[in-house]
Amino acid sequence: MRPSTFLNVHLVSDSTGETLNAIVRAVAPLFEGVTPLEHSYYLVRSRRQLDRVLAEIESFPGVVLFTIAAHELRDVLEDHCKLLGIPTLPVLDQVLTMWEHHLKIRAGEKTGSKQTLDENYFRRIDALNFTMAHDDGQMTHEFNQAEVILVGVSRTSKTPTSIYLANRGIRTANFPLVPKAPISQALLDLTKPLVVGLRISPDRLIAIRRNRLLSLHADAESDYVDEDAVREEITDANRLFERQNWPVIDVTRRSIEETSAAILNLLAERAAK
Incomplete structure (x- = not known):
C-alpha cells in the first residue's frame, strides 16, 4: 500500500x-x-x-x-x-x-454580513431540529411542513442524506419502506414537499445489509439479506415510486454528497417552473 x-x-x-x-x-x-x-x-x-x-x-x-x-x-x-x-x-x-x-462595480472590503450569517445559522438549526424530529417515518402528519421527503427501503442512506440536507438549511424528513408494513396515507397525499425515491441495486443492498448485521453480531440469515426477498422489496419500492410519479435517484454508487447535490438540483428545477 x-x-x-x-x-x-x-x-x-x-x-x-x-x-x-x-x-x-x-x-x-x-x-x-x-x-x-x-x-x-x-x-x-x-x-x-x-x-x-x-x-x-x-x-x-x-x-x-x-x-x-x-x-x-x-x-x-x-x-x-x-x-x-x-x-x-x-x-x-x-x-x-x-x-x-x-x-462594472468594484467589490468592497466588507468582511461579511453578521445578519446574513445569523439568518443562515438559524435556518440550519431549524432544519436540523425538524429533520431529527421527522426521521424514520416519525410524525408523518407534519410531513407537509418539509421541503424534501426521502423514501426508500432500509439502508439507502435516508437519514445521513436528510441530515446533510438539513445542514444546508433544507427541512427534510424521511420514510422507510418496510416489507408488508402499511404506507402512511399522509405520505401518499403530500402535495407541497418534493418527495424523492431512493433506489439501489439488490446486490449492493445485500452487501450493505450483511456488513450491518456483522457489525451488530446479528443473524446473517434472514429475509433482510435473502436475495429473493430483497429483490421483491426493491421491486415493490420501484412500483410505488412510479405509481406516485416521484422522482427517483439511484444511490447504488453515489456518495451522500452526490445524492444531496442531485436533490438540490431537483429543488432548483422545481422552483424554476
Whole structure:
C-alpha cells in the first residue's frame, strides 16, 4: 500500500471559513494517498492576528488558501509567504473579478454580513431540529411542513442524506419502506414537499445489509439479506415510486454528497417552473 503523504493546508479567513472548508472537502478526495493537515484561522481581521497566523505557517510549511477582503492584510500575507516559498491562493479572486467585470462595480472590503450569517445559522438549526424530529417515518402528519421527503427501503442512506440536507438549511424528513408494513396515507397525499425515491441495486443492498448485521453480531440469515426477498422489496419500492410519479435517484454508487447535490438540483428545477 502506498504510504500517505501529509500536506499542511492553512485556511485563513476574515469570516467563518466555510468557503475554505468546502473547497478542501471537494479537493482532498481527488488526491489518493494524500492526507491534508488543516490549520484553520478564522475571523482574522487585524495585523496582530495575522502575525500569529504567519508564525504558524512558517512553522508548518505547506499551502495557504485564504479569503481576506482587506488589501493591506492580503498584501502582508502574500508577501510573507512569497519570501518563505509557500504558495498562496485567494480563492474568491477570480469570482470577484468576473462579477466586477460584468457589473462594472468594484467589490468592497466588507468582511461579511453578521445578519446574513445569523439568518443562515438559524435556518440550519431549524432544519436540523425538524429533520431529527421527522426521521424514520416519525410524525408523518407534519410531513407537509418539509421541503424534501426521502423514501426508500432500509439502508439507502435516508437519514445521513436528510441530515446533510438539513445542514444546508433544507427541512427534510424521511420514510422507510418496510416489507408488508402499511404506507402512511399522509405520505401518499403530500402535495407541497418534493418527495424523492431512493433506489439501489439488490446486490449492493445485500452487501450493505450483511456488513450491518456483522457489525451488530446479528443473524446473517434472514429475509433482510435473502436475495429473493430483497429483490421483491426493491421491486415493490420501484412500483410505488412510479405509481406516485416521484422522482427517483439511484444511490447504488453515489456518495451522500452526490445524492444531496442531485436533490438540490431537483429543488432548483422545481422552483424554476
